[in-house]
Amino acid sequence: MTGLPDTMTAIAISEPGGPEVLKPETRPVPTPGDNEILIRVAAAGVNRPDALQRAGAYPPPKGASDLPGLEVAGEVAAVGNAVERWKAGDAVCALTPGGGYAEYALVDARNALPLPAGLSTVEAAAVPETFFTVWHNVFERGRLSEGEILLVHGGASGIGTTAIMLAKAFGARVFVTAGSDEKCAACRELGADLAINYREQDWVAVVKEETGKRGANVILDMVGGPYIEKNYQAAAIDGRIVNIAFLQGSRVEVDYMRLMMKRLTHTGSTLRAQSLEAKAEIAAKLEEKVWPLIADGKCKPLVHAHFPLREAAKAHALMESNANIGKIVLTVD
Known part of the structure; x- marks a missing residue:
């Protein structure tokens, strides 16, 4: 060369x-x-x-x-x-x-x-990594629509901050959880409608209160562990829960009755293992839908x-x- x-x-x-x-x-x-x-x-x-x-x-x-x-x-x-x-x-x-x-x-x-x-x-x-991940999981797998509520765990992370901005740009309401008042404030500055310090508040109860007990339409979760059961509690009827990581573990005991009674969809994905063709399709959508926003x-x-x-x-x-x-x-x- x-x-x-x-x-x-x-x-x-x-x-x-x-x-x-x-x-x-x-x-x-x-x-x-x-x-x-x-x-x-x-x-x-x-x-x-x-x-x-x-x-x-x-x-x-x-x-x-x-x-x-x-x-x-x-x-x-x-x-x-x-x-x-x-x-x-x-x-x-x-x-x-x-x-x-x-x-x-x-x-x-x-x-x-x-x-x-x-x-x-x-x-x-x-x-690339965060925008590809958020687009695929929130908008394609999670099917987030204008006017719906997205709950993002790890709101101050690279994935979380990207999810806040993209979801707001496409007309959703955004709730996040984060581990400090400083991180919650940063999420609100980015456009989050509600930021919950999970160390000080019961985030399931707060989400229920803020939505009139309806819950969140889409939940983006990288925590796993005990959050899996709590996500089922916090989700709305016909809600979609998308896991992209399991920082607190992927092996848990869960009562699936809520999944059935609420007609929930629980899905997830990794990005790296997907085919070059699948990633190319995500890239094309980002260039069409998101690059103009940037x-x-x-x-x-x-x-x-x-x-x-x-x-x-x-x-x-x-x-x-x-x-x-x-x-x-x-x-x-």
Whole structure:
């Protein structure tokens, strides 16, 4: 590949463990396949699945890079023979199956999107993983409609802040739970209609009171554990509950009578394991429905902090402290 270096700096997982196992190392610059583009990474988002992979609990899909990193922003450095949309120099952000924590990353051309108008590369790197996840789970699986109530657990997280902004942009009411008054205030500033400090209030009771006992139409849950039973209590008739993680465990005892009596739908998904074609369909919907909102300033990713690529361990430590409000991003000089 003309004009490109032979090697790059990447952050590898030296062994399963804590943030300290993230180590810089030198790797060959990858070569794009026919349908791939090579991105010169300016910034990469940090996400919970990265921490799970680092701990040895979330192996990359077959054929994906062993490096962590599920989203990047930068410019196209090279394109595969069959790629028509992109050319070298194009500014893009992209969903990756892995490999984002590096100076260069390979991406299927269909899983890349033009850099959203009005965003810096740092902000754009905070878009793909969370926006793909929220769009698919809240609007496609959860079928959130204008005027309905969305309840989001982990409202101050990258997923939570994105869900607030997108749901409000499409005319829903948004309730969130968060673990501090500071996080609740931040959620309200982003547009949440109600923010509940779950450490101080019974969020099921509050949701029931605020809805005249009707409950929430859609619930986006990354907590699991005891929240599964509570979600059934807080859901409205014909409500939809979508799980995207189980931070407090996925094995619980649940009374399913409420699911039957309320005609609930309980679903869930992971993003990384989905096919390139499925991700391409989500990308197309985002470009059609959400990119104009970003360009108009109606929706913007919230970045809590950014660190140089070599300080990925510090970024992971911050994420696992749960102190962040919004996304954490790595930057590449």
